[in-house]
Amino acid sequence: MSIRRPNKTDFLIAAEDHGYHLTDSQMEAFLNLADETLSSYESVDALYAAHVVQQPPKREYSKAANGDNQYGAWYVKTHIAGASEGPLAGKTVVIKDNVSVAGVPMANGSLSLDGYVPSEDATVVKRLLAAGATVVGKSVCEDLCFSGASFTSASGPVKNPWDVTRNAGGSSSGSAVLVALEEVDMAIGGDQGGSIRMPAAWTGVVGHKPTYSLVPYTGAFPIERTLDHVGPMAKSVRDVAVMLDVIAGADNLDPRQKSPPVVACVASLDQGVAGLRVGLLREGFAIPGVSEPQVDALVKAAVQQLESLGAIVGEASVPWHSGVALDMWNVIATDGAAYQMLQGNGYGMNADGYYDPEIMSYFGTKRREHADELSSSVRAVALTGHYSLKNLHGAGYAKARMLVPLLVQQYDDAFKDFDVLVMPTMPFVATKLTAADAPIEEYVHTALNMLTNTAPFDITGHPATSIPAGLADGLPVAMMVVAPRFQDALALRVAQAYEEARGVFPQPPRA
Numbered sequence: 001m002s003i004r005r006p007n008k009t010d011f012l013i014a015a016e017d018h019g020y021h022l023t024d025s026q027m028e029a030f031l032n033l034a035d036e037t038l039s040s041y042e043s044v045d046a047l048y049a050a051h052v053v054q055q056p057p058k059r060e061y062s063k064a065a066n067g068d069n070q071y072g073a074w075y076v077k078t079h080i081a082g083a084s085e086g087p088l089a090g091k092t093v094v095i096k097d098n099v100s101v102a103g104v105p106m107a108n109g110s111l112s113l114d115g116y117v118p119s120e121d122a123t124v125v126k127r128l129l130a131a132g133a134t135v136v137g138k139s140v141c142e143d144l145c146f147s148g149a150s151f152t153s154a155s156g157p158v159k160n161p162w163d164v165t166r167n168a169g170g171s172s173s174g175s176a177v178l179v180a181l182e183e184v185d186m187a188i189g190g191d192q193g194g195s196i197r198m199p200a201a202w203t204g205v206v207g208h209k210p211t212y213s214l215v216p217y218t219g220a221f222p223i224e225r226t227l228d229h230v231g232p233m234a235k236s237v238r239d240v241a242v243m244l245d246v247i248a249g250a251d252n253l254d255p256r257q258k259s260p261p262v263v264a265c266v267a268s269l270d271q272g273v274a275g276l277r278v279g280l281l282r283e284g285f286a287i288p289g290v291s292e293p294q295v296d297a298l299v300k301a302a303v304q305q306l307e308s309l310g311a312i313v314g315e316a317s318v319p320w321h322s323g324v325a326l327d328m329w330n331v332i333a334t335d336g337a338a339y340q341m342l343q344g345n346g347y348g349m350n351a352d353g354y355y356d357p358e359i360m361s362y363f364g365t366k367r368r369e370h371a372d373e374l375s376s377s378v379r380a381v382a383l384t385g386h387y388s389l390k391n392l393h394g395a396g397y398a399k400a401r402m403l404v405p406l407l408v409q410q411y412d413d414a415f416k417d418f419d420v421l422v423m424p425t426m427p428f429v430a431t432k433l434t435a436a437d438a439p440i441e442e443y444v445h446t447a448l449n450m451l452t453n454t455a456p457f458d459i460t461g462h463p464a465t466s467i468p469a470g471l472a473d474g475l476p477v478a479m480m481v482v483a484p485r486f487q488d489a490l491a492l493r494v495a496q497a498y499e500e501a502r503g504v505f506p507q508p509p510r511a
Helices: 008-018 022-049 125-128 172-180 198-204 237-245 295-310 322-343 355-370 376-391 395-417 440-449 456-460 488-502
Strands: 061-063 074-082 093-094 132-139 163-167 185-192 206-209 229-235 277-281 312-316 420-424 463-471 475-482
Touching: 008 022, 008 172, 008 295, 022 206, 074 172, 074 198, 093 172, 093 277, 125 185, 125 237, 125 355, 132 172, 132 312, 172 185, 172 198, 172 229, 172 395, 185 198, 206 488, 229 237, 237 355, 237 463, 237 488, 277 295, 277 395, 295 312, 295 420, 295 463, 295 488, 312 456, 312 475, 322 376, 376 440, 395 420, 395 456, 420 488, 463 488
Parallel strands: 093 132, 093 185, 277 312, 277 420
Antiparallel strands: 061 074, 074 132, 185 229, 206 229, 206 463, 420 475, 463 475
16 A cells, blocks of 8 residues: 655644644755655555455444334344354354444444445454354444433434333343343343443343453453453353453453453352352442432342351441542543544554454544544544643543542452452333433433443452342332452353342233
8 A cells, every 4th residue: 555645744743733833945855854764654554465465354233123122222233153063052142342243243333334344254253153152243333432322322212121112231231132032042241431331220130340451352342441340141140151261361462361261151150159258348338429329229239148158248338439530530541532533543552462453443543534523432432532631741641541440459458357249230210211412411421321331440450240129119229249350250240149039020011
């Protein structure tokens, strides 16, 4: 590929951004140097085309017909059969549409990626197929996955099957709804601020955010490298555990991974909770202006069931959990997403490992073509993040990251006294869907006002399982079980014990 050489206007813009004042002779010299350097770019491009680039395989798919997609949860349907044997043989799986399935369209909930077709399966997709699963489609997600509600996708709102006027949670909105309706056995979701656990909570399914780096993010569209998680969703804890055992482990491609240990969640799933110390996180309940009393009450009742099974229950405290942790997440997510997802076209730079140049190029062009059609939640991050990076020079992000070890230590101190911490996944029940043309402040607040209990564990990396704990006014309420890092099996073991004691969770009414 021939690369257009910069002209004087290009370098005047670049010079102004850097504060340079160039003479005509300096300008000519720098343009000549750029011409020399860009020949290396052309050489690398030719080598990449010859040795790395792949063509998408031919796979059949179809857009879901309106009559088959009344909740707006399907993006495309397909049928990709996995291995004939394996722990997931006979199971159907839907993949969140920020995760690459080769030969199948990927939009990431946004017009800025609509029409893109990946050439390679994400690592988690490869592992699911190798374990015998059948991939039956892609599920709708929120616009660039930057919403905890379910009304920002370019394809329209995803409706909660418990009440179609309400949010299903996001950003893995379609994944949660399709599992809740039992249209699929299990799903892949993604989580940067709660996006597996929040829709799981509001739709009455099980969702697990793995320990940071346990599951390779390779082939999923990034938001912020230090927040990116991908994980399982299903109707039962056991299915989630089986799925996690399949997708966990290093792939030697994901720069987020530093030799994560092997986990075996299914092996310890039925060991019960007798003697385990369960801490109700004080700051996760009765959050002023946020928590609903009936939600707190249902989660505390669920903990009482654990106590009846032999768990030792007490109160834990992490002072920074409520308020401070969310402030830290806001800074990291805003600067980080503006820098990596937007300015860096998803992958950014400065990390070893896997990149997807095709999606970077496609997104870099399309996001400008459709800039005014991006959701207000994405544009809010883009504008504030751009301002912050320009005026605070990344120091705000750096300060937040330097505080993270102190927050991690507070949780780890709590884990000296308790084996797991519990709290409501969502401090209130599903809210009403917001109209696409709602006032911007209402739109953004409704998209992002529910992260209080979930977002802290995206910055600390602790594993967290959301499990249905009851109904409040006919809407699901969930308990979140948090464990020390890389003790995902422990969180799932506690969730499994509760699930068995609770019994079968009700099915949502169908419209």
